[in-house]
Amino acid sequence: MMISSSKRKAIRNYILIDSISAFLAWVIFWLYRKQWLYVANPEWEKGIQMWLPRDYLIGLLLVPLFWMLIHYLTGAYFDPYRKSRINEVYKTVIASFFGCLILGLTAIANDWTTFGYFFQITTLYFVAQVVLTSILRIAFLNRIKRKLQQPHIGYNTLIVGGNGKSEKAYNEIIKQPIFLFIHHQRICICG
Helix, strand or coil, X not given: CCCCHHHHHHHHHHHHHHHHHHHHHHHHHHXXXXXXXHHHCCCHXXXXXXXXXXXXXXXXXXXXXXXXXXXXXXXXXXXHHHCCHHXXXXXXXXXXXXXXXXXXXXXXXXXXXXXXXXXXHHHHHHHHHHHHHHHHHHHHHHHHHHHHCCCCCCECCCCCCCCCHHHHHHHHHHHCCCCCCECCCCCCCCC
8 A cells, every 4th residue: 555645744743743752751751750869869869970971862762762662553653644633642641651651660660669759750751741742643633634624635535326426425525615625536337
């Protein structure tokens, strides 16, 4: 199946906004985590100073890649023109729950011995990830919806009917003030 250039561009933009939201959520999480650990244990700051810039860059590159993989596995990047905004928020919440749990268990499980810290910091990351991803996705999907209401993007449509019913349905669709633009080619098979 060939993917049109507009669909490819939309998928690239969707991946880009997911990467940006994952990057920003990780930065918010990282800054809050660093502050939380410093307040709880000022000696911890000395240990973090031994980290190299390479360590920060690895996190800032791998985390967005991890989220792109999670969203790919949930089907987020297949057809941006046929997405429901409410379903995308729902999928984002579910994917973020499992993704934050995985990252929480791998990245911060050994920071602190109390479950309360783990729960609080993972919840913060979950909220940041869901809010940022949902806001950017909804904004992007609103833009796509506006394009669908203009004659820039359309669906291949087959209207089948007999005794003039298909032509009547086609004419009714065309008369609507806002309609999904139909690229049409009339084919008549008369028997």
